[in-house]
Amino acid sequence: MSGIAGVYHLNGRPVGEELNRVLDGMEHRGPDGADTWCDGPVGLGHLMLETTPEDEYESLPLVDRSGNFAITADARIDNRDALIKTLDVRKPNDRPITDTELILGAYKRWGRDCPKRLLGAFAFAVWDFRKRTVTLARDHFGIRPLSYVHRPGQFFAYASLEMALVRAGLSNGEVNDRRIADFLLVPVNVKPEETYWEDITSVPPAHTVQVTLEGRVDQERYWALDPEKETMLDSDEAYIERFRELFKEAVRCRMRSATPMASMMSGGLDSTSVACTAAQQLQGTDRQLHTLSAVFDSVPESNERSYQETALEMYTEKMIPTFFEADEMGPLHHLSRTIEHMGRPSGGGNGYLHAELYRRAADQGLRVVLSGFDGDTTVSHGRKYANELLWKGRWAELWNQIRDSVEFHGGGRSRARSAFLSLIRHYLRTHPLTRPLAKAWRQLRGMDGSEAGKEQLTIRPEGGAWGGDAWQKYFQASFLKSTATDVREETPTNRWTSERKHHHMMLRRPMMEDMLRALDARAASMGVAVRFPFYDVRLVEYCLSLPGHLKHRNGWGRWIERASMGGILPDEIRWRKKKADLSPSYRQGLARHEKDRFSALSERFASGGSALARHLEMKAMAELASQVVSEEPLENSGEEVLLLRAASLDEWFKLQDQKELHDKAHIA
Incomplete structure (x- = not known):
C-alpha cells in the first residue's frame, strides 16, 4: 500500500506545484518517503510504505535506462517468478528485482495489455516518451485505488485518492448526487467509474485508461469473469484437492513481508481459514503469526472468543494473539479518521473493528495484515443451486436438496414440502411455456396484481428491506425527483436459473469494490497494508466455475471450502452452522x-x-x-x-x- 499521483499538461505547460499538492493530500499513504519526477509537461509522484523485502530497493518514480519510460506504482506482484522467467529480466548484482521493475518490463513487452499477465494488487501509471501517452491500470478487483480528472486541452491528473485531487485544486469539488443517493440506499444506477465528485473518474477494476498528447482518453477492459466456464474434474476429491492447492497458494503469495505477519481471526470460517493456513505454512520456520481478534465478552450473542481460542490451541507455537475488547468502544470511534483518509463517506457498520485491529497491529510494528474478506462471495453459499435443479428439471434432486436444507435449519417435512411446492409454482408461473396459462388462471381468479403491486422504489439495505413509500419521508422530494431518472430495477433473487449466474452477479456487485477500497483505506490510515487471499484471481475463477453441488450440500453453504480445510482448520469452526450476530x-x-x-x-x-x-x-x-x-x-x-x-x-x-x-x- 503506497500512494501515486501524476499530472500531464496537455497544453505543454511545465508541471508546477500541483503534483506536490496532490501528494500532500494523501501523505498518510507514504510514511517511508515521498518523491517526484518531472519532465516538462509531465510529472509523476510516489509515496512509499515498505511492506515487502523488495520495497527497500524501490526508487520511485522510476525511469528506465533507455529513457523511454517512466513509471510510478502502488503494487504488490504475486507471480514474480513466472514474470522473471518470461521477461528474462536481468537480476542486479547487489539487490533483488523490484515489483515495479517487473511491471515496467511487462509494459515494454506487452504495452497496455500487460495487466493481463500480472497477478496481485496494483495501480500504476506509465509515461511513454515515444508515444507521448500516459497509461493507467488497476488490478482485477480494484483493491488499489486510482482516479483521475481530465480537463480537455488543459490537463490530465490522477491520484490514489480522489480527495487529494480536490485539495490540490484540480477538481471543482462539485458533489455527485447519484453517488450520494446510492450511498443513502436509493437504488440508482451508478457506473463503476463514478466517484463522489462530478468531475473525478475512477479507473474501474480490471481496466486500463490511456490519454494521448491530443487529450483523447481511451478506457479498455483487460479481464472479466466468465460465467459460462465450468471446471470438469473426475471426482469430488479432485475438486477438493484443487481448491486446497489454490487457497494455499493464495495465502502463501500474500505472506511476502518485510516485517512479522498478522492475520485477522474472527473465529468464523473465512478469516480463520486464512490464519490457520498461514500458520501451517510457517511450520518448520522461526517465523510466527500475530492474530487479531475482536471479542464481545459482555454480549454473548456476538462473542466468538471460544472459536478464536480453539484455533489458537491448534497452533499454540505459531500464533501470537491480540484481543480487542470491542464492547468497550463505540462503533463510530474511528469515523472521522477513516473518512479523512478515505476521502469519501464510510458505510461499513463494522469498520471500527477493522480500524482498531489495524491500529493495534501497527503499534506492534506489523505492517502486513491478511484478511478473510470476502469468502462468502468468492466461494458462494450456493443458495441458488435449488433454482438450478428446478430449471434443469432435476426435481428428485431438488426435493432432496430442499429437505436437507430445511432439516439442517431445524424444520420438518411439512415445511420442506411447502418450500418445494412454492418453487414448483414459481417455475410454472415463470416458465415461457406455462407462463401465459398461469397468468390467465390468475386473471380468472382475480389474483393478477402485476400492475397494482409495483412499487415506485424499493430500498434493500443491509440486514433488511423497506417496501412501498414509507421510507420516502426521510428524503427531500426534490432530491428524489432529481435522481428518479437514474433508478435501477432490482432483479428478484428467485429469478436466477442457475447457481453460477447468481454467483457471477454477486462477484460483480459494485459494493464489493467499495468495501475493498474501504478496507484498504482503513489500513492505510493506520500505516499497514491489508491483503485478501479470497480475492486471488485464480481462486475466484475456480470457485465460479465449480458445479453447484460443491457449493451447497446437505444444508452446508460453501461446502467445498469446509471439505478442503480438513487438518488445517479445527472441526468446531469448519462445521459451524451459524455466525455470531454482531448487531x-x-x-x-x-x-x-x-x-x-x-x-x-x-x-x-x-x-x-x-x-x-x-x-x-x-x-x-x-x-x-x-x-x-x-x-x-x-x-x-x-x-x-x-x-x-x-x-x-x-x-x-x-x-x-x-x-x-x-x-x-x-x-x-
Whole structure:
C-alpha cells in the first residue's frame, strides 16, 4: 500500500506545484518517503510504505535506462517468478528485482495489455516518451485505488485518492448526487467509474485508461469473469484437492513481508481459514503469526472468543494473539479518521473493528495484515443451486436438496414440502411455456396484481428491506425527483436459473469494490497494508466455475471450502452452522458510547445546519438520532443503516468545509 499521483499538461505547460499538492493530500499513504519526477509537461509522484523485502530497493518514480519510460506504482506482484522467467529480466548484482521493475518490463513487452499477465494488487501509471501517452491500470478487483480528472486541452491528473485531487485544486469539488443517493440506499444506477465528485473518474477494476498528447482518453477492459466456464474434474476429491492447492497458494503469495505477519481471526470460517493456513505454512520456520481478534465478552450473542481460542490451541507455537475488547468502544470511534483518509463517506457498520485491529497491529510494528474478506462471495453459499435443479428439471434432486436444507435449519417435512411446492409454482408461473396459462388462471381468479403491486422504489439495505413509500419521508422530494431518472430495477433473487449466474452477479456487485477500497483505506490510515487471499484471481475463477453441488450440500453453504480445510482448520469452526450476530453488540455500542455524538447530530439536523439538508428531511432524521440517544429501538434495520450513513455523510461534508476543498482559486 503506497500512494501515486501524476499530472500531464496537455497544453505543454511545465508541471508546477500541483503534483506536490496532490501528494500532500494523501501523505498518510507514504510514511517511508515521498518523491517526484518531472519532465516538462509531465510529472509523476510516489509515496512509499515498505511492506515487502523488495520495497527497500524501490526508487520511485522510476525511469528506465533507455529513457523511454517512466513509471510510478502502488503494487504488490504475486507471480514474480513466472514474470522473471518470461521477461528474462536481468537480476542486479547487489539487490533483488523490484515489483515495479517487473511491471515496467511487462509494459515494454506487452504495452497496455500487460495487466493481463500480472497477478496481485496494483495501480500504476506509465509515461511513454515515444508515444507521448500516459497509461493507467488497476488490478482485477480494484483493491488499489486510482482516479483521475481530465480537463480537455488543459490537463490530465490522477491520484490514489480522489480527495487529494480536490485539495490540490484540480477538481471543482462539485458533489455527485447519484453517488450520494446510492450511498443513502436509493437504488440508482451508478457506473463503476463514478466517484463522489462530478468531475473525478475512477479507473474501474480490471481496466486500463490511456490519454494521448491530443487529450483523447481511451478506457479498455483487460479481464472479466466468465460465467459460462465450468471446471470438469473426475471426482469430488479432485475438486477438493484443487481448491486446497489454490487457497494455499493464495495465502502463501500474500505472506511476502518485510516485517512479522498478522492475520485477522474472527473465529468464523473465512478469516480463520486464512490464519490457520498461514500458520501451517510457517511450520518448520522461526517465523510466527500475530492474530487479531475482536471479542464481545459482555454480549454473548456476538462473542466468538471460544472459536478464536480453539484455533489458537491448534497452533499454540505459531500464533501470537491480540484481543480487542470491542464492547468497550463505540462503533463510530474511528469515523472521522477513516473518512479523512478515505476521502469519501464510510458505510461499513463494522469498520471500527477493522480500524482498531489495524491500529493495534501497527503499534506492534506489523505492517502486513491478511484478511478473510470476502469468502462468502468468492466461494458462494450456493443458495441458488435449488433454482438450478428446478430449471434443469432435476426435481428428485431438488426435493432432496430442499429437505436437507430445511432439516439442517431445524424444520420438518411439512415445511420442506411447502418450500418445494412454492418453487414448483414459481417455475410454472415463470416458465415461457406455462407462463401465459398461469397468468390467465390468475386473471380468472382475480389474483393478477402485476400492475397494482409495483412499487415506485424499493430500498434493500443491509440486514433488511423497506417496501412501498414509507421510507420516502426521510428524503427531500426534490432530491428524489432529481435522481428518479437514474433508478435501477432490482432483479428478484428467485429469478436466477442457475447457481453460477447468481454467483457471477454477486462477484460483480459494485459494493464489493467499495468495501475493498474501504478496507484498504482503513489500513492505510493506520500505516499497514491489508491483503485478501479470497480475492486471488485464480481462486475466484475456480470457485465460479465449480458445479453447484460443491457449493451447497446437505444444508452446508460453501461446502467445498469446509471439505478442503480438513487438518488445517479445527472441526468446531469448519462445521459451524451459524455466525455470531454482531448487531446486538453494535446497538449496545451505540447506546453506551455514542450518545453524545448522536445528541449533537440530532441538534445539528434539527437546526438545519448540515449540508445534508439538501438531501434529507432534517426533522425526521433528527428524530431518528434522538431515538438512539433515548435508547428507543428504531422500527427496522433500514432506519438504522440510513441514520448511520447520514452521520458518515455529515462528517464527510464537515471535513470538506474544514479543508476548504471548494476553493477554486487553485484550479489549473
